[in-house]
Amino acid sequence: MENLCLQPTTSTPLINLDSEHGILEISGESYPENSFEFYAPIKKWIREYLPVATARIHVNINLIYLNTSSTRCLIEILDDLDDAFKKGKDIQVTWFYDEENDRAAETAEEFKEDITLPFLITAVKS
Amino acid sequence: MKDIDLFDLKESLKEKGVLICFVGQFSHIIIEEIGLAIRKYLETEDVRKSIVTDVFAVFIEQAQNIRNYMLKKNWTGNPHLSSSIISIGKQGDKYVVSSGNVVEKADVDAIVQRLNMVANLDKMQLKALFKEQKRKETAPGTAGLGLIDIARRASESMLYSVREIDNNHSFLSLKVSL
Numbered sequence: 061m062e063n064l065c066l067q068p069t070t071s072t073p074l075i076n077l078d079s080e081h082g083i084l085e086i087s088g089e090s091y092p093e094n095s096f097e098f099y100a101p102i103k104k105w106i107r108e109y110l111p112v113a114t115a116r117i118h119v120n121i122n123l124i125y126l127n128t129s130s131t132r133c134l135i136e137i138l139d140d141l142d143d144a145f146k147k148g149k150d151i152q153v154t155w156f157y158d159e160e161n162d163r164a165a166e167t168a169e170e171f172k173e174d175i176t177l178p179f180l181i182t183a184v185k186s
Numbered sequence: 187m188k189d190i191d192l193f194d195l196k197e198s199l200k201e202k203g204v205l206i207c208f209v210g211q212f213s214h215i216i217i218e219e220i221g222l223a224i225r226k227y228l229e230t231e232d233v234r235k236s237i238v239t240d241v242f243a244v245f246i247e248q249a250q251n252i253r254n255y256m257l258k259k260n261w262t263g264n265p266h267l268s269s270s271i272i273s274i275g276k277q278g279d280k281y282v283v284s285s286g287n288v289v290e291k292a293d294v295d296a297i298v299q300r301l302n303m304v305a306n307l308d309k310m311q312l313k314a315l316f317k318e319q320k321r322k323e324t325a326p327g328t329a330g331l332g333l334i335d336i337a338r339r340a341s342e343s344m345l346y347s348v349r350e351i352d353n354n355h356s357f358l359s360l361k362v363s364l
Contacts, residue, residue, distance in 0.1 A: 070218045091221075091246050093214040125239060127246050128320075128331035135320055163236035170317070186235075 061112065064105045072098055073123060077105050082115050087122035087156075090130040099133035106137060110144040117141075117149065122156035122184070126167070138175055145177035152178045159183035199273075203282065207273040211265065212253045221246060224274055237281070240339040240364050244283045245274060247332040248360065252287045259290065267355065277363070280341065286359040294348055294356050301360075304333050305343045312338045336362055 066075035073088035084106065092098040110117075119141060126134065138153070145151045155171065157164035165181070172179045199207060205227060208220055224245055228238045252270050261267040270287040289297060307315065316334045337344060345361040 070222065071214070091250070125242060125246075127243070127250065128335045129250075131320060132331065158235060161235040161239060163239045173317075 061109055064101065075102055077102065077109070079109055079113070082113060082117045084117065084119045085121075086134075087120070089124050089126075090134075091125065091127040092130065095127065095129035095133050099130070099137070103133070103137055103140070107140060110140065110149060113144075113149060115150070117151045119151065119153040120156070121153065124158070124164075134171070135174070138171065142175040142177050152180070154180045154182055156182050156184050158186045160186055203275040203277045204273045205275050207271070209269065209271045211262065211268040212249055212256070212270055212272070214253070217246065217249045217253065220249070220272070220274075237364065241274065241281045241283065244336050244339055244362050244364060245272070247336050248272065248283060248285045248362070251332050252285060255287065255289070261288075280363045282361060282363050284359065284361045286357055288351065288355050289348075289358045291350070291354055291356050294358075297358065298346075298348065300333060301344065301346050304337045307337070309338065340364055 061079040063079060064075060064077040066072070068074040068088040071089055071091045071093070073086050073090050076083065076085040078084070086102075121134075123130075141151055141153065153175075155168045157168050165183070168181045172181065206220060206223055208216065210216075221242060225238060225242055228241060233241075249272055252272070256262065256268050256270070259267070267288045270285065272283070272285040275282050275284070304312070304315075312334055316331065316338065319331055319334065322330070340362050342363045347359045348356050349359075351357050
């Protein structure tokens with residue numbers, strides 16, 4: 061399966077979906093002009109990848125800020141990952157946040173609340 | 187000379203505590219640029235990072251709500267309807283993000299009802315509402331989750347005013363203190 065890579069912009073994150081190494085990375089800023097349009101190909105890629113993935117999948121999320129429409133999109137992606145986990149896929153989500161930003165820690169906790177798959181919240185020194 | 191002298195306007199904005207202000211049609215690039223300017227300004231002020239995030243987030247949600255509403259109504263290119271205002275300022279020890287935009291009179295009741303509903307909830311109720319609505323589909327431009335997010339980050343209840351500007355339109359002003 062072909063990898064999906066998008067370079068970051070002022071309002072969109074870096075996307076690196078690597079099927080070969082089982083690494084799904086989203087990092088940077090997320091307040092696109094149209095979040096649903098931006099995340100549609102990412103969601104599609106992950107939906108196609110999950111059934112064929114054989115090894116452990118590492119999902120690394122490091123978002124400085126995400127707006128509410130990005131939150132919606134990310135929830136849909138995490139729900140898909142959670143479903144795959146329930147069906148036996150080996151998935152580890154790691155959510156990185158700036159240790160000096162309490163608000164970013166709260167955001168991470170709220171994402172974690174709704175899902176069952178392994179979800180590690182890691183503080184990063186800025 | 188008088189009509190090219192903006193000193194009074196500048197002083198009046200300064201008196202109101204305005205740090206950054208934009209008037210006109212919001213484009214995505216303008217929203218990005220103002221956002222970057224806000225962050226840069228707050229970083230030089232040595233503000234706590236969670237406050238920077240909150241001010242930035244409230245600005246983004248307000249500006250994107252206005253832009254989405256304008257797009258939904260097809261008002262792009264009609265300055266009478268699309269021209270909006272947003273300002274970021276400081277009053278006492280609080281940061282204030284204020285915005286104003288034209289809305290259709292037919293929408294005013296629903297908007298006011300929603301603003302009142304959100305403004306009357308405490309932080310725990312807002313968190314529960316956010317959680318309940320984040321999985322619900324809402325049409326773009328309806329400011330579903332955005333308004334709840336703004337209220338969650340605000341340190342005081344949001345204030346608003348509505349005034350009629352012609353037979354079919356009103357001007358909605360919204361003030362959020364953090």
